[in-house]
Amino acid sequence: MFNDIDEYQDIRDAVRQLCKQFPDEYFRKIDEEKAYPEKFVDALIEAGWLAAMIPEEYGGTGLGLTAATVIMEEINRSGGNAGAVHGQMYNMGTLLRNGSKAQKEKYLPRIAAGELRIQSMAVTEPTTGTDTTKIKTTAVKKDGRYVVNGQKVWISRVQHSDLMILLARTTPLAEVKRKSEGMSIFIVDLHEAIGKGLTVRPIPNLVNHETNELFFENLEIPEENLIGEEGRGFKYILDGLNAERTLIAAECIGDGYWFIERARRYANERIVFDRPIGKNQGVQFPIADAFIEVEAANLMRFEAARRFDAHQDCGAQANMAKYLAAKASWEAANVCLQTHGGFGFANEYDIERKFRETRLYQVAPISTNLIYSYVAEHILGLPRSF
Numbered sequence: 001m002f003n004d005i006d007e008y009q010d011i012r013d014a015v016r017q018l019c020k021q022f023p024d025e026y027f028r029k030i031d032e033e034k035a036y037p038e039k040f041v042d043a044l045i046e047a048g049w050l051a052a053m054i055p056e057e058y059g060g061t062g063l064g065l066t067a068a069t070v071i072m073e074e075i076n077r078s079g080g081n082a083g084a085v086h087g088q089m090y091n092m093g094t095l096l097r098n099g100s101k102a103q104k105e106k107y108l109p110r111i112a113a114g115e116l117r118i119q120s121m122a123v124t125e126p127t128t129g130t131d132t133t134k135i136k137t138t139a140v141k142k143d144g145r146y147v148v149n150g151q152k153v154w155i156s157r158v159q160h161s162d163l164m165i166l167l168a169r170t171t172p173l174a175e176v177k178r179k180s181e182g183m184s185i186f187i188v189d190l191h192e193a194i195g196k197g198l199t200v201r202p203i204p205n206l207v208n209h210e211t212n213e214l215f216f217e218n219l220e221i222p223e224e225n226l227i228g229e230e231g232r233g234f235k236y237i238l239d240g241l242n243a244e245r246t247l248i249a250a251e252c253i254g255d256g257y258w259f260i261e262r263a264r265r266y267a268n269e270r271i272v273f274d275r276p277i278g279k280n281q282g283v284q285f286p287i288a289d290a291f292i293e294v295e296a297a298n299l300m301r302f303e304a305a306r307r308f309d310a311h312q313d314c315g316a317q318a319n320m321a322k323y324l325a326a327k328a329s330w331e332a333a334n335v336c337l338q339t340h341g342g343f344g345f346a347n348e349y350d351i352e353r354k355f356r357e358t359r360l361y362q363v364a365p366i367s368t369n370l371i372y373s374y375v376a377e378h379i380l381g382l383p384r385s386f
Contacts, residue, residue, distance in 0.1 A: 008070045015071055018047055019078035024350045027080055031208045031353050036160055037084050045114040050085055053092045058104060059112030064309035065093065065243055069250035069301060076254030079350060081357050083209050086247050087119040087157050091165050093308075094121075094185065094240035098228040103187065107163065119161035120190070121240060122152040122214055130370050132167070132234065133179040137216060139168035139186065141230075146170075146186065146221045148197070152214040154364070158200050159210060164188040166221075167237055170230050185233040187225045196220075207356050242314050244365050245322040246304045252325035253301055255358040256294035259329070259336035262351065263287050266340055283339060290332040297324035316379050323371045326361040333358050
């Protein structure tokens with residue numbers, strides 16, 4: 001229906017073809033059962049899409065973040081939910097850019113082969129939220145290992161991951177010159193950790209998005225699982241967060257196109273007062289407006305991804321892409337629901353499911369107000385607001 005960027009058309013076609021094997025009915029049933037789309041994820045792994053960012057030397061395809069965003073977009077554009085798998089993409093960036101040669105050789109080939117999943121990242125805590133520098137989870141070095149104590153919340157896909165990226169404070173906040181110092185990141189083998197110092201408690205929620213509270217009580221992590229240098233974890237994690245926001249933007253864009261296509265189709269087919277409702281400007285103008293907003297957000301998504309792949313500063317672009325895309329997808333969702341009227345609330349149309357899914361990104365992985373603060377301070381030079 002819409003023009004695509006030709007450079008990625010082969011990827012789009014292949015992902016769409018795979019997604020055709022998992023129609024609306026599949027995701028509708030998964031949502032109803034609050035289940036995980038295991039067969040769909042297995043198919044993505046088997047086709048090599050979740051190893052897209054892994055270099056060829058480790059068994060991947062060596063594609064960049066831009067290509068990864070196209071994969072995520074097409075999953076949502078086809079009616080699926082990339083939230084089940086996007087963690088592997090942004091966690092991959094953290095490991096690829098900051099992991100040691102030994103760590104890459106140990107994990108990347110097995111991840112590329114589908115033997116391991118690295119779907120989970122533990123940063124957020126109940127009492128700190130997005131004030132990451134105030135995290136209270138600690139990792140104390142002792143006899144060739146780190147002992148971890150603390151709590152995390154809203155940590156997704158733990159039950160469907162083998163490895164987890166963990167951010168913990170290795171130097172107390174009172175002992176560092178800058179509050180962003182003294183934090184470190186680790187690779188956690190979840191099979192070794194759960195029940196041996198790590199307790200996982202699922203959080204039922206509005207969306208079928210498997211997420212949890214984590215409790216650490218003297219969890220021991222081998223010293224070799226430290227990624228990069230001790231104390232520089234906050235800097236390292238930013239790579240993953242910028243990738244995450246750009247990927248989420250792409251998913252929202254996929255949702256936006258899905259909502260617009262459903263609204264367009266219904267507006268052409270639905271006859272009221274002997275004419276298609278799409279003939280009414282009150283119906284067609286909101287759909288056109290939603291399309292324009294999604295197209296504009298799409299441009300910022302590609303700029304953020306381009307800068308990430310070029311190893312350029314992309315914090316501003318990643319934040320703005322996430323803001324624009326989440327806003328556009330939510331507006332498109334409302335337009336689609338309004339266009340369908342009462343039928344939009346019926347499960348069989350899938351709109352209410354996608355409506356709930358895309359609403360999440362007004363809040364996660366970073367709220368709109370935090371993006372405003374970032375732009376105000378770091379781009380516009382206004383005083384720090386917090």
